[in-house]
Amino acid sequence: MNLRPEPLVFELSSPGRTAVSLPKGDTPSYELPAGLVREDSKLPELDELTVVRHFTRLSQKNFSIDTHFYPLGSCTMKYNPKANEVAAGLPGWRNTHPLVGAEFSQGAIELIHKLQVMLGEIGGFEAVSLQPAAGAHGELAGVFMIRAYHLSRGDSKRVKILIPDSAHGTNPASCTMAGLETVTIPSNAEGGVDMDALKAALDDTVAGIMITNPNTLGLFERNIEEIARLVHGAGGLVYGDGANMNALTGVFKPGEAGIDVMHFNLHKTFSTPHGGGGPGSGMVGAGKTLAPFLPGPVAAMEGGKYVLRDPAKTVGKMKAFYGNFGVLVRAYAYIRMLGAEGMRRVAENAVLNANYLKSLVEKDFPVKYPRRCMHEFVAMGDIAPGIHTLDIAKRLIDYGIHPPTIYFPLIVPEALMVEPTETEDKEALEEFAAVMRKIAEEAKANPELLHAAPTTTPIGRLDEVAAARCPVLCYRG
Numbered sequence: 001m002n003l004r005p006e007p008l009v010f011e012l013s014s015p016g017r018t019a020v021s022l023p024k025g026d027t028p029s030y031e032l033p034a035g036l037v038r039e040d041s042k043l044p045e046l047d048e049l050t051v052v053r054h055f056t057r058l059s060q061k062n063f064s065i066d067t068h069f070y071p072l073g074s075c076t077m078k079y080n081p082k083a084n085e086v087a088a089g090l091p092g093w094r095n096t097h098p099l100v101g102a103e104f105s106q107g108a109i110e111l112i113h114k115l116q117v118m119l120g121e122i123g124g125f126e127a128v129s130l131q132p133a134a135g136a137h138g139e140l141a142g143v144f145m146i147r148a149y150h151l152s153r154g155d156s157k158r159v160k161i162l163i164p165d166s167a168h169g170t171n172p173a174s175c176t177m178a179g180l181e182t183v184t185i186p187s188n189a190e191g192g193v194d195m196d197a198l199k200a201a202l203d204d205t206v207a208g209i210m211i212t213n214p215n216t217l218g219l220f221e222r223n224i225e226e227i228a229r230l231v232h233g234a235g236g237l238v239y240g241d242g243a244n245m246n247a248l249t250g251v252f253k254p255g256e257a258g259i260d261v262m263h264f265n266l267h268k269t270f271s272t273p274h275g276g277g278g279p280g281s282g283m284v285g286a287g288k289t290l291a292p293f294l295p296g297p298v299a300a301m302e303g304g305k306y307v308l309r310d311p312a313k314t315v316g317k318m319k320a321f322y323g324n325f326g327v328l329v330r331a332y333a334y335i336r337m338l339g340a341e342g343m344r345r346v347a348e349n350a351v352l353n354a355n356y357l358k359s360l361v362e363k364d365f366p367v368k369y370p371r372r373c374m375h376e377f378v379a380m381g382d383i384a385p386g387i388h389t390l391d392i393a394k395r396l397i398d399y400g401i402h403p404p405t406i407y408f409p410l411i412v413p414e415a416l417m418v419e420p421t422e423t424e425d426k427e428a429l430e431e432f433a434a435v436m437r438k439i440a441e442e443a444k445a446n447p448e449l450l451h452a453a454p455t456t457t458p459i460g461r462l463d464e465v466a467a468a469r470c471p472v473l474c475y476r477g
């Protein structure tokens, strides 16, 4: 990868250069009215080849899963087969207008219906809605459903949602946006929910719990069934954050362990790239209790035809039309391509890869909760005096590796959250471990190397707060 600084496009400008030469006009010309032509816009003057090279080089400065190992924990940055991209781009899918009507879009509704059934099967759910457009959006839908359920029974005092302290920040945010209060439940010594704290928090003001399994420490929540039993016993419902389905597909069905409603990130586990800011899907699945409250419309079969209709007590629409359809086509193609056996192997290999990598890395970077992990593990980066996780992350960039997620989950100090995914081979994992070992040696022998990193990028260490709060987004020549 060429990481030299690029000149700005304005600096390449040369007066009189142009990318197009138009034929001599043979129609009469006339002056445009004054005021319509800006003389001060100072656009760069460039030939076509310079423009192509400039933007192609810029595009090559990105890290992406197609170019680099990308172990960004909780984000499941796995390889998404190109065949699914081709499927989503087929003209029949791509060009169908969402207002075309059921009569003329039977194929599209059939795909939605079949995907609902397949995802319901994978999660152990009675019914599925593909409406929400992101994980956090699915969470919001789920909390709306829980609230609507209690209100439908005339129970308006349930205003609290319990959330473990290891949860993703979107959980309390979704809960607050839905108008409910969050109550934080601490973790126990082995990284699971503290059961005594849970019991103490349960009363008739609890609407439900939001639980992530495997949790953000990459650990399976062993007490999941007991947690569901206790919350149900107190009249509450159980929300499952299913962003981490990559560890579970074909092996464990959350719906059968007492989860009432759950979102999956199709843009993590099911073949749409995550993290590019593009469209996503946070579909929600629900068991018997909450299925009638799902967002609509959902696809159904009626009298031999596919139709779109609202569930009986729907919380309404979360998004225009039927969700992000291209993402749904990719997920459908992906599941069909792999089949039940293949979906199981995804989870098995995701877990195997994470445990293998953990065994290689934990010698240098201690893991706070060292029991067997699921799809990811959380190590710690403060391995030498004056060395912090941020230094490790920045040094990895110099070695051509996208850093893992850092400083999350919040309950692990100096967290380095590594998720290799199932699509990396043994060599890639060993290469990453070797780089981590090298950085650990540098941290002890030559910490300045780490403090100065990254040194191979156009811009070195940023003031990250200023970069986020006061970004400079336009050219100031």
Ligand SMILES: *Cc1c(COP(=O)(O)O)cnc(C)c1O
Pocket (backbone or CB within 6 Å): 074, 075, 134, 135, 136, 137, 168, 170, 212, 216, 241, 243, 244, 265, 280, 282
């Ligand atoms: C990614 C993720 C989410 C949120 O998903 P978005 O699509 O980014 O909104 C929620 N919880 C966990 C554990 C996640 O990893």
